[in-house]
Amino acid sequence: MASPCSAMTYHHDSRRIFVGQDNGAVMEFHVSEDFNKMNFIRTYPAHQNRVSAIIFSLATEWVVSTGHDKCVSWMCTRTGDLLGRHLFPSWASCLQYDFDTQYAFVGDYSGQITLLKLEQDTCSVITTLKGHEGSIACLWWDPIQRLLFSGASDNSIIMWDIGGRKGRTLLLQGHHDRVQSLCYLQLTRQLVSCSSDGGIAVWNMDVSREEAPQWLESDSCQKCEQPFFWNIKQMWDTKTLGLRQHHCRKCGQAVCGKCSSKRSSYPVMGFEFQVRMCDSCYDSIKDEDRTSLATFHEGKHNISHMSMDVARGLMVTCGTDRVVKIWDMTPVVGCSLATGFSPH
Numbered sequence: 201m202a203s204p205c206s207a208m209t210y211h212h213d214s215r216r217i218f219v220g221q222d223n224g225a226v227m228e229f230h231v232s233e234d235f236n237k238m239n240f241i242r243t244y245p246a247h248q249n250r251v252s253a254i255i256f257s258l259a260t261e262w263v264v265s266t267g268h269d270k271c272v273s274w275m276c277t278r279t280g281d282l283l284g285r286h287l288f289p290s291w292a293s294c295l296q297y298d299f300d301t302q303y304a305f306v307g308d309y310s311g312q313i314t315l316l317k318l319e320q321d322t323c324s325v326i327t328t329l330k331g332h333e334g335s336i337a338c339l340w341w342d343p344i345q346r347l348l349f350s351g352a353s354d355n356s357i358i359m360w361d362i363g364g365r366k367g368r369t370l371l372l373q374g375h376h377d378r379v380q381s382l383c384y385l386q387l388t389r390q391l392v393s394c395s396s397d398g399g400i401a402v403w404n405m406d407v408s409r410e411e412a413p414q415w416l417e418s419d420s421c422q423k424c425e426q427p428f429f430w431n432i433k434q435m436w437d438t439k440t441l442g443l444r445q446h447h448c449r450k451c452g453q454a455v456c457g458k459c460s461s462k463r464s465s466y467p468v469m470g471f472e473f474q475v476r477m478c479d480s481c482y483d484s485i486k487d488e489d490r491t492s493l494a495t496f497h498e499g500k501h502n503i504s505h506m507s508m509d510v511a512r513g514l515m516v517t518c519g520t521d522r523v524v525k526i527w528d529m530t531p532v533v534g535c536s537l538a539t540g541f542s543p544h
Contacts, residue, residue: 205222
């Protein structure tokens with residue numbers, strides 16, 4: 201290779217490999233039937249900087265890629281020509297693609313996800329999804345339920361209901377570090393997520409969950425009505441010092457520290473950790489409401505990528521510690537993650 205490899209995808213039926221490089225090029229190879237030889241096909245001038253993700257569509261004969269030149273590109277594998285390119289405000293970090301509708305989901309370093317409709321020589325922006333407070337690290341698209349899952353450097357996961365077209369989102373918070381990889385298991389309605397600190401979470405998505413509220417803004421506490429520190433007029437009128445603003449994670453109201461001194465987990469809203477609650481919301485939560493809806497496991501290495509073979513019940517993780525681990529995931533389907541692994 202002319203440059204270090206940064207991304208790769210393999211198409212099993214056609215035995216084609218597409219490799220993205222730091223110099224922005226994408227190289228195509230064809231693997232022989234006995235898997236003992238790999239023939240170079242062509243190089244695509246996809247990007248001007250590192251390639252971050254690649255997807256190949258056999259139906260359209262397109263190879264779609266994103267890169268650190270802030271672009272998504274799609275090229276024709278029959279001719280090698282560049283068909284189109286779309287520019288984003290920041291580095292494009294990850295990519296998912298719906299093969300039936302030719303929709304591309306592109307996550308970027310600004311924390312937003314752009315939904316594009318790709319055409320032969322043009323594209324149109326359908327919508328932009330905003331919810332993360334950090335760069336998007338991974339995406340997973342489920343074409344059956346038409347759900348998009350995103351993981352980011354803010355340690356959180358968001359489920360976007362694309363098919364429902366109601367803008368419904370579910371927030372999942374259970375990781376202590378950047379969420380690096382996602383995989384949704386359609387048959388068991390479980391979401392598997394891995395973070396860079398080695399955390400592995402298995403989320404039960406076959407339950408009725410509540411959508412986290414939007415945070416409300418106010419110049420004074422919505423419980424005790426004490427002014428916040430920027431509310432100069434009320435501070436002067438009441439001869440009191442302003443307070444710092446906080447938010448209750450359950451109701452979204454703007455509250456002061458005194459009115460939100462309690463903490464609780466609330467898994468039905470995605471909060472597996474203890475989070476800030478106002479006093480009234482804390483009192484409304486029952487013990488059964490605190491029952492976890494996810495299981496958490498330790499990968500014991502810094503996970504940078506994860507992939508699952510659902511048919512064989514295997515998961516493979518690789519990390520910055522130069523270790524690859526293969527996990528037996530058969531117990532995770534409705535149970536817990538296996539503790540054993542086979543390092544290579």
